[in-house]
Amino acid sequence: MAVQTVATPTVDLGPAAALSCRECGHRVPLGPVFACEECFGPLEIAYDFSAYDTEKLRARIESGPANIWRYAPLLPVPTDVADKPNLNPGWTPLVKADRLAAELGVTGGLFVKDDSGNPTHSFKDRVVAQALEAARAFGFTTLSCSSTGNLAGAVGAAAARAGLRSCVFIPHDLEQGKVVMAAVYGGELVGIEGNYDDVNRFCSELIGDPAGEGWGFVNVNLRPYYAEGSKTLAYEICEQLGWRLPDQLVVPIASGSQLTKIDKGLKELIALGLVEDRPYKIFGAQAEGCSPVSAAYKAGHDVVRPQKPDTIAKSLAIGNPADGPYVLDIARRTGGAVEDVTDPQIVDAIKLLARTEGIFAETAGGVTVGVTRKLIESGALDPSLTTVVLNTGDGLKTLDAVAGTGLTATIRPNLDSFREAGLA
Structure with missing residues (x-):
């Protein structure tokens, strides 16, 4: 069992009651543990929501701050979380994308949940905010992670805000923009020779070594808490739709955790009576070069076979996704699907979203928009239903993907030159 050797006193993590194994259901007390001692399955947070009254809870949420802490009653965070130094991410726009809908032939309403407006310009600020609170509760002094880029920046920024040391590990060939964004916060940034899966294996080794004493790895020993941050996407989408479920969601897949926690969040809202219980479909989106x-979905398999990533969508380049089997279960249970697109299709989709809605997405956003178009063309996604597509990061982080996009013309500073260029 992977357990960090730090004291784990009784902690205030709100409604979080225990850690529960997703495979066998075995429960253990809250702590920096991520694997079940009985079957080695992944642990996740189990809650006690029994005291909540639906209408009082709704009113409490709606009167809360314009960030993820409006949902503190549903998250593993202390009751005074809003008063602690944190980046306070969330409550990002749900953009009604009418021009994109017209291009894609969507008639039932198309929305883009644009998470590029978070403090470090990706959805990772949500999950790191959760992990930071757990790190504080368990007495960690260093915040760390293995990252494909966005998480590195989010950890560096959150640690700086909280006054903690940060040391993050990334593949050595990451996009330069993401390297700079992670390094600027003053923490230690270490490149590992290899891909993300190599980085992740190294971090797992470090946790079990005395050199990792007092380190909170947000996506390893703090993973059960970290992952819950993705639920806030589900909460926000439903609240922004007027407390109703979307009919269809298209979610990018890296480790798969985001998609599984969005599903968990939707189910919690249903169980709490905050939204009407009705069918919804979740579609997963990957790059062909790491799919x-x-x-596995297309082959009808339940087991996900690892791949060596080779794609411009580096933030999704996880060849051995931990939550892959759970993604398959959710896609099949909800009537969704999992699809992939090529690198050229990703670039085309980035430009399409920018041209139609003024949203410059990073490559992961190109994947979701590209997959949405492909799903519509194949008939898997119903264009007459309300659809939400996730953009999880800012295109300024992946400028190399659209290299070659530039000046329409170069002219002399006079009207004749302007007209000669065909611009009049």
Whole structure:
């Protein structure tokens, strides 16, 4: 069992009651533990929501701050979380994308949940905010992670805000924009020779070594808490739709955790009576150059076979996704699907979203928009239903993907030159 050797006193993490194994259901007390001692399955947070009254809870949420802490009653965070130094991410726009809908032939309403407006310009601020509170509760002094880029920046920024040391590990060939964004916060940034899966394996080794004493790895020993941050996407989408479920969601897949926690969040809202219980479909989106979950879905398999990533969508380049099998279960249970797109299709989709809605997405956003178009063309996604597509990061982080996009013309500073260029 992977357990960090730090004291784990009784902690205030709100409604979080225990850690529960997703495979066998075995429960253990809250702590920096991520694997079940009985079957080695992944642990997740189990809650006690029994005291909540639906209408009082709704009113409490609606009167809360314009960030993820409006949902503190549903998260593993202390009751005074809003008063602690944190980046306070969330409550990002749900953009009604009418021009994109017209291009794609969507008639039932198309929305883009644009998470590029978070403090470090990606959805990772949500999950790191959760992990930071757990790190504080368990007495960690260093915040760390393995990252494909966005998480590195989010950890560096959150640690700086909280006054903690940060040391993050990334593949050595990451996009330069993401390297700079992670390094600027003053923490230690270490490149590992290899891909993300190599980085992740190294971090797992470090946790069990005395050199990792007092380190909170947000996506390893703090993973059960970290992952819950993705639920806030589900909460926000439903609240922004007027407390109703979307009919269809298109979610990018890296580890798969985001998609599984969005599903968990939707189910919690239903169970709490905050939204009407009705069917919804969740679709997963991958790049063809790293599409182990898509390949398994199309082959009808329950096991996800690892792949060696080779794609411009580096933030999704996890060849051995931990939550892959759970993604397959959700896609099949909800009537969704998992699809992938090529690198050229990703670039085309980035430009399409920018041209139609003024949203410059990073490559992961190109994946979701590209997959949405492909799903519509194949008939898997119903264009007459309300659809939400996730953009999880800012295109300024992945400028190399659209290299070659530039000046329409170069002219002399006079009207004749302007007209000669065909601009009049």
